[in-house]
Amino acid sequence: MKRAMLLCLLALALTALAGCGGRADLAFEERYAIDGDLDPAGRTMTYTQRAEITNTGTDETKELWFHLYANMYKGLFQTEDGDVAVTSVTDGAGAPLRYERSQEGVLYWVELAVPLAPGETAVVVFGCEVTIPDLAQKYGVSKAGDLQLPGFNLQLAVYDENGWDTDPLQEEGDGRYARTADYDVTVRAPEGYALACNGDELAVTDLAGVTEYRYRCLDRRDLVLIASKGYVRRERQAGDVRVLGYFDPNTAMVTETAMDQVMDAAAFALQYFGELFGPYPHQTLVVTNAALGTNFAVSMEYSGLITVYFDGDGSTSGKEMVTYHEVAHQWFYAAVGSDENREPWLDEAFAEFAGYLCLEAAGSDWPCWEIAANAAGAEQVKDDKVDLPADEHPVYQWGVYDRGCLCLKELMDAMGRDAFLAVLRGYCQDHWMGIAATADFTAAVRAAAGSDGAVEDILAKYIQN
Numbered sequence: 261m262k263r264a265m266l267l268c269l270l271a272l273a274l275t276a277l278a279g280c281g282g283r284a285d286l287a288f289e290e291r292y293a294i295d296g297d298l299d300p301a302g303r304t305m306t307y308t309q310r311a312e313i314t315n316t317g318t319d320e321t322k323e324l325w326f327h328l329y330a331n332m333y334k335g336l337f338q339t340e341d342g343d344v345a346v347t348s349v350t351d352g353a354g355a356p357l358r359y360e361r362s363q364e365g366v367l368y369w370v371e372l373a374v375p376l377a378p379g380e381t382a383v384v385v386f387g388c389e390v391t392i393p394d395l396a397q398k399y400g401v402s403k404a405g406d407l408q409l410p411g412f413n414l415q416l417a418v419y420d421e422n423g424w425d426t427d428p429l430q431e432e433g434d435g436r437y438a439r440t441a442d443y444d445v446t447v448r449a450p451e452g453y454a455l456a457c458n459g460d461e462l463a464v465t466d467l468a469g470v471t472e473y474r475y476r477c478l479d480r481r482d483l484v485l486i487a488s489k490g491y492v493r494r495e496r497q498a499g500d501v502r503v504l505g506y507f508d509p510n511t512a513m514v515t516e517t518a519m520d521q522v523m524d525a526a527a528f529a530l531q532y533f534g535e536l537f538g539p540y541p542h543q544t545l546v547v548t549n550a551a552l553g554t555n556f557a558v559s560m561e562y563s564g565l566i567t568v569y570f571d572g573d574g575s576t577s578g579k580e581m582v583t584y585h586e587v588a589h590q591w592f593y594a595a596v597g598s599d600e601n602r603e604p605w606l607d608e609a610f611a612e613f614a615g616y617l618c619l620e621a622a623g624s625d626w627p628c629w630e631i632a633a634n635a636a637g638a639e640q641v642k643d644d645k646v647d648l649p650a651d652e653h654p655v656y657q658w659g660v661y662d663r664g665c666l667c668l669k670e671l672m673d674a675m676g677r678d679a680f681l682a683v684l685r686g687y688c689q690d691h692w693m694g695i696a697a698t699a700d701f702t703a704a705v706r707a708a709a710g711s712d713g714a715v716e717d718i719l720a721k722y723i724q725n
């Protein structure tokens with residue numbers, strides 16, 4: 261994510277539900293099917309979501325935890341008029357299951373009728389009603405009437421060495437922590453709207469006064485739906501990848517020239533990062549303009565879709581930098597997952613660093629490294645460890661983005677560019693479509709650098725884990 265303006269966040273009282281007891285050996289694979297009806301004018305969507313959860317661990321479990329991340333925006337921004345309400349939870353045969361809602365509806369606990377044994381698959385079907393608020397940061401309806409609906413669905417919580425991830429929301433960072441999963445999405449909307457999703461479009465069918473869209477989203481770490489009456493479509497080819505742009509010219513600064521700049525930048529970055537870190541894993545990347553709120557806009561990454569704020573300091577480099585950063589998240593967030601609450605630098609600093617490399621490769625003379633070094637050396641963060649949890653950084657932007665980026669730059673300078681980029685490529689390969697921690701990265705650095713004292717000094721200076 262990159263914010264265009266700092267937001268004034270209201271304090272939020274959080275209550276964490278107690279997690280599970282002793283840690284069992286649990287692991288899961290997930291497949292989801294969503295079938296919904298979107299009414300943009302009425303600002304509602306009703307959908308059912310079928311979750312097929314396979315236990316790939318060695319212990320059984322009777323409980324499953326799900327996140328419903330869209331409700332985080334309501335909690336963080338105190339919007340009263342938007343909610344994703346779960347109205348029913350049943351098994352595959354329609355029998356009701358016990359469930360509890362917590363954390364303002366971000367977290368759901370579901371009790372299965374019978375324990376889910378290793379190798380078995382449980383089906384949980386959720387009925388949901390969405391009421392869509394005015395844009396709250398990344399979620400809702402913009403003044404131009406553009407809908408952005410990230411995380412409107414339920415997503416099985418990660419089960420890791422700490423058990424189920426039921427960490428409460430934090431005010432800083434993007435807050436997500438998820439495995440990849442496959443999604444089949446069917447959504448109907450009134451004629452006249454253009455819809456897009458962070459997956460491959462399978463079919464668009466005209467029904468009576470309604471258009472039905474079907475998408476398949478494979479290996480996605482999240483789900484996002486966008487819709488607008490005003491979208492125009494643009495297209496580029498980046499090697500084998502189709503870049504699909506959906507832009508609303510009714511949104512300030514979304515001009516023909518700016519659309520071209522963003523599309524060209526996205527195509528360039530896809531190819532550049534593909535060569536550097538491994539091929540982009542999907543057939544399509546969707547690019548859209550960030551929806552404008554009353555005093556903010558947020559560029560954001562999803563798995564296979566990015567939103568780009570079109571001001572970008574009013575300069576070509578600013579707009580391109582934002583695009584490069586969000587495309588880089590397709591590697592550092594979407595392909596290689598991490599916990600955005602506990603170690604947000606693993607996606608943000610790496611995307612910032614990769615974005616700067618891309619900026620250089622594109623021939624820009626924007627002084628990105630100097631800007632990062634200045635921010636990273638500020639009094640408030642100059643001793644900050646980059647791998648702190650999101651809410652422990654004295655100044656989140658400077659500590660996570662700038663200081664994290666500088667840490668990677670210093671490692672590259674100490675090890676040599678080729679050696680360090682080989683470490684990053686190996687780190688991506690080792691955790692491709694998985695989840696990585698800071699210790700995985702530092703182990704990869706040490707495996708390549710041996711007992712290099714300069715590298716150890718940099719790790720000790722910047723990293724606590």
Ligand SMILES: [Zn+2]
Pocket residue numbers: 261262561585586589607608611
């Ligand atoms: Zn970011």
